Amino acid sequence: MSDFVEQDKIGMDAAFEQAFISYKKENGIPIGACLINNLTHEVIGVGHNERIQKNSPTLHGETSCLENCGRLKASVYKNCTLYTTLSPCIMCTGTVLLYGIKRIVVGEDKTFEGEIELLEKRGGCEVIVTNDQRCIDIMDEFIKEKPEVWNEDIGEED
DSSP, X not given: OGGGHHHHHHHHHHHHHHHHIIIIITSSOOOEEEEEETXXXXXXXXXXXXXXXXXXXXXXHHHHHHHHHOXXXXXXXXXXXXXXXXXXXXXXXXXXXXXXXXXXXXXXXXXXXXXXXXXXXXXXXXXXXXXXXXXXXXXXHHHHHOXXXXXXXXXXXX
């Protein structure tokens, strides 16, 4: 586990930076993600929720990140950690399971519980929830400001 201490800091900082960009610079939903290769410790890609910016139903933080990584061999995904500021929804969880990503670091699951249990049980993923106060605070601020947009993002009724 100690091999991941520095990588986890880099990954979560990059994911949070993406959440900040989405919300504060692009007026979008503050969810960011980063994919790092566990063997080389290199950042492969980053992304953030772009549902508002691109009028997209599927560009959540995690899917945006993976899109920005481009096409990768299955073996690459299996040796990566996905960092996300918020617990993944069912769509993003399905993407993680499809590509066999085995390690996920989550900034927080207080705002949205997501599908951590599915990742662990079905995917055999190691899921680490950091309860990063930055991630909690930015989501609290956003939800207070735009509850209707948040409800739409998680598929809730108006």
